[in-house]
Amino acid sequence: MSAAGNKLLVGLIGAGIQRSLSPAMHEEEARHHGLRLHYQLIDLDLNGATPEHLQPLLAAARVMGFAGLNITYPCKQAVIPLLDELSPQAQAMGAVNTVVIDGGRLVGHNTDGSGWAWGFQRALPDADLGCVVLLGAGGAGSAIVDAVLGLGAAQLRLVDTDPARAQVLADELNRRFPFRVSAQGDADQALQGATGLIHATPTGMAKLPGLPLAAELLRPSLWVSEVVYVPIETELLKAARALGCPTMDGGTMAVGQAVGAFELFTGLKADAVRMEQHFRQLLEHRRT
Ligand code: NAD
Numbered sequence: 001m002s003a004a005g006n007k008l009l010v011g012l013i014g015a016g017i018q019r020s021l022s023p024a025m026h027e028e029e030a031r032h033h034g035l036r037l038h039y040q041l042i043d044l045d046l047n048g049a050t051p052e053h054l055q056p057l058l059a060a061a062r063v064m065g066f067a068g069l070n071i072t073y074p075c076k077q078a079v080i081p082l083l084d085e086l087s088p089q090a091q092a093m094g095a096v097n098t099v100v101i102d103g104g105r106l107v108g109h110n111t112d113g114s115g116w117a118w119g120f121q122r123a124l125p126d127a128d129l130g131c132v133v134l135l136g137a138g139g140a141g142s143a144i145v146d147a148v149l150g151l152g153a154a155q156l157r158l159v160d161t162d163p164a165r166a167q168v169l170a171d172e173l174n175r176r177f178p179f180r181v182s183a184q185g186d187a188d189q190a191l192q193g194a195t196g197l198i199h200a201t202p203t204g205m206a207k208l209p210g211l212p213l214a215a216e217l218l219r220p221s222l223w224v225s226e227v228v229y230v231p232i233e234t235e236l237l238k239a240a241r242a243l244g245c246p247t248m249d250g251g252t253m254a255v256g257q258a259v260g261a262f263e264l265f266t267g268l269k270a271d272a273v274r275m276e277q278h279f280r281q282l283l284e285h286r287r288t
Contacts, residue, residue: 009065010265011040013057013079014072018043019230021282022070025258026265028278033268042069051078058082058099058106068100068265076139083108092176093143098261111260112143117151118259118272119252120225127223127246128195131155135187135212136201137166140227144198144253145169149177156181157190161201187213196223204234211235220244229254232283255279 008030012022023039030037042057044050049057051074058079061069071079076095080086083099087109090096096108120127132153134141137160149156156173158181160166166183173181184190191197203212205228213236218224224240229250240247255276262270 006035008035008037008067008266009040010037010068010070011042011061011066012070012072013042013044013054013075014070015044015074017041017072018046020072021254021279022258024282025255025275025279026262029262029270029275030266032271032274033266035266035268037266044075051075054079055082062101062104062106066101068098068261070261071097071099073139080108082106089113089146092146095139095143097143097257098264100264109260109264110143111257111264112140112253113145113147113150114260115256115258116144116225116227116253117147118256119248120147120151123248123252124196124223124225124246129153130195131157131193132196132198133157133159133184133187133190133194134198134200135159136199136227137162137169137183138200140253141198141200142169144200144227145173145181148198149173149180154180157184157194158182159184159187159190187217191217191222194222196225198225198227199236200227202228204228204236206230209235211239215239218243218245223247226250227253251279251283252276 026039027037079096084105085107090108090110093110097112098109100107129152137158158166158170170181170183201212202208203210218240220243223246225248226234226237227250228234232249232251237247259270259272259275
C-alpha cells in the first residue's frame, strides 16, 4: 500500500471506458476497509490517445504515486513490453489486466482468468468439466482457457471464426496441458458430446446484438458460461435459460477480476460476496 497509509490512488487505462463499474466497485470495497481509494478513469478515447501513449501514461502514474492500474482494451498486450516484471499467469496468457506499481517497479498481472474461475465455482459448482467448448479465442477466451484447464477440464475444444487463432492457442496450450486441447472447425462439430459451453466473443453486447451460434445447438444438459455483461442478460443466456441449461452470466467474471485486482493493489482481502452484491445493485440502478 502507498506510503500515505490509508490513501490509495489507482486507475484504469483503456478506450471507451466511461461506463465502467470498476471505480464504484473498488472505491466502495476500500471504504469498508477504512481506506480512502480514488479510482481514476484514463480514457484514451477522450483525449485522442492510442496505445502508443501508454509509456508516458505509465511514467506519469509512477510519478504521481499510483499504487496500480487496471488495463483494458486495446492495451492488454501493448502494455507488456513496458513492464519490469510479469506474474506467471500474465506471462502464460500474454495479456495484462492489472499493473501493480511497487517501489517504482511495474509488475503485470492477469486477474481475468482467476476472476472467471471464482465466478464459475460460485455460479456452477457442480458443472461437468468432461468436455468444454470455448467459443472465441481472443483476449477474454485466452484468459479463461488456463483457468478452466487448471480447474480440471479433461477436454477443451476451441472454436473461432478465425481458425488460425484457435489453432495457435490450442498448440500453445497443448505444450503445457498435453493432449487436452483441440481447435475445431465450427461450433456444431465442437458441441457434439460436450458438457459445457463458454462464450467469449463480443456477440450479444448492446452494440453487437444477436446469438453467437445457432440456438438449435443448445440442449438442457449443457452448462453455459457467458462473458458478455453489457447487457447482463444476453440473448445467449435467455435462450439457454429457456431450455433449462445451468448458466453463469458475465457479471461474475467482472466481479472476480476486480476482487483479484483490489487485493493486488491494496494487499487486503476483499469481501468478494459483498463486492458482487454491490455490482448487482449498480447494474440494477442502471436499469431503472
Ligand atoms: P476479442 O476481439 O479479443 O476476441 C473475440 C474473439 O471471438 C475473436 O478471436 C473473434 O475472431 C472471435 N469471434 C467473434 N465472433 C465469433 C463467433 N460467432 N464464433 C466464434 N468466434 C467468434 O474480444 P475480447 O476482448 O475477448 O472480448 C470478448 C467479450 O468478452 C467482450 O464482450 C468483452 O466485453 C467481454 N469481456 C468480459 C469480461 C468480464 O469480466 N466478464 C472480461 C473481458 C472481456
